[in-house]
Amino acid sequence: MKDDLKxxxxxxxxxxxxxxxxxxxxxxxxxxxxxxxxxRSPEPSPIARFGWNASLALSxxxxxxxxxxAYTGPVSHVISKQQREIRHAVLHFHDNIGKVMRDxxxxxxxxxxxx
Amino acid sequence: MCEPDEALVEQSxxxxxxxxxxxxxxxxxxxxxxxxRMTGSMDDAEDLSQETFVRAYRNIGAYRAGSxxxxxxxxxxxxxxxxxxxxxxxxxxxxxxWTENQAIEAEGYSSDCGAQLNANLHTALxxxxxxxxxxxxxxxxxxxxxxxxxxxxxxxxTTVSWRVFAAKRKLKYLLSLTDERK
Numbered sequence: 217m218k219d220d221l222k223x224x225x226x227x228x229x230x231x232x233x234x235x236x237x238x239x240x241x242x243x244x245x246x247x248x249x250x251x252x253x254x255x256r257s258p259e260p261s262p263i264a265r266f267g268w269n270a271s272l273a274l275s276x277x278x279x280x281x282x283x284x285x286a287y288t289g290p291v292s293h294v295i296s297k298q299q300r301e302i303r304h305a306v307l308h309f310h311d312n313i314g315k316v317m318r319d320x321x322x323x324x325x326x327x328x329x330x331x
Numbered sequence: 332m333c334e335p336d337e338a339l340v341e342q343s344x345x346x347x348x349x350x351x352x353x354x355x356x357x358x359x360x361x362x363x364x365x366x367x368r369m370t371g372s373m374d375d376a377e378d379l380s381q382e383t384f385v386r387a388y389r390n391i392g393a394y395r396a397g398s399x400x401x402x403x404x405x406x407x408x409x410x411x412x413x414x415x416x417x418x419x420x421x422x423x424x425x426x427x428x429w430t431e432n433q434a435i436e437a438e439g440y441s442s443d444c445g446a447q448l449n450a451n452l453h454t455a456l457x458x459x460x461x462x463x464x465x466x467x468x469x470x471x472x473x474x475x476x477x478x479x480x481x482x483x484x485x486x487x488x489t490t491v492s493w494r495v496f497a498a499k500r501k502l503k504y505l506l507s508l509t510d511e512r513k
Contacts, residue, residue, distance in 0.1 A: 222471045224452060225452065225456075226471065227449070231367070233363070241359050242352045242356055242359065245355055245385060245388075246348055246355075248381060249348065249351075
């Protein structure tokens with residue numbers, strides 16, 4: 217039986233439909249064809265899609281940079297300003313004993329004449 | 332008198348639905364038989380046959396006279412069957428119904444063990460991967476050679492040969508299992 221698998225498959229019975237079915241089948245297909253096809257917006261080209269994705273990624277990067285700047289910018293600016301002031305005070309009073317103090321009003325120099 | 336496919340296709344390409352209707356009448360049984368053998372379900376075969384002709388009409392502009400219209404139509408039908416995924420779970424049910432129906436039929440004609448054999452074979456065929464099933468159907472049932480089947484399945488002849496070989500091996504195994512159960 218195994219050797220004549222081909223003839224076995226060829227003898228496979230396909231249930232037969234009645235003549236009425238075959239008469240109406242083309243009409244069913246034509247009815248579907250006459251039905252309006254829903255409009256689909258055309259797919260964007262790969263280049264356009266890449267452009268969109270790239271610009272979106274760049275926008276995200278720019279937004280992240282701005283946010284980072286907004287949070288870290290003023291702090292670093294204040295620190296560097298204070299460093300500059302300290303360096304200036306130390307240089308200016310190198311012969312004297314200088315103290316630099318910071319309170320709620322800002323940076324102050326307490327100067328004592330050198331002995 | 333039966334008009335040749337090429338003339339009907341040409342008219343259909345110009346939007347003549349009456350010509351396309353004639354094409355449907357000529358090929359409907361062949362497509363229905365193929366979709367049934369691929370799915371094992373009459374309802375799905377009906378849906379897929381309709382889908383095949385709808386797709387064929389909507390893409391008829393892409394048909395080139397170089398190949399036979401029936402081959403082109405076969406390709407559309409096979410693709411429709413291979414993308415038949417959503418209803419794949421129904422396949423199991425259809426398979427079971429088919430077997431049961433055939434068993435009842437076989438009981439009715441107790442002298443006819445062909446019906447049972449037929450049911451076993453169909454059950455085994457439905458257990459094959461769809462692409463292997465398609466290769467078997469085209470080469471062994473429809474009598475296509477491997478080159479023609481490759482054209483329909485859009486793959487190489489070697490792939491068709493391999494699929495047929497693998498399918499035969501699996502079918503023999505599955506049928507031997509049903510033999511052992513008896």
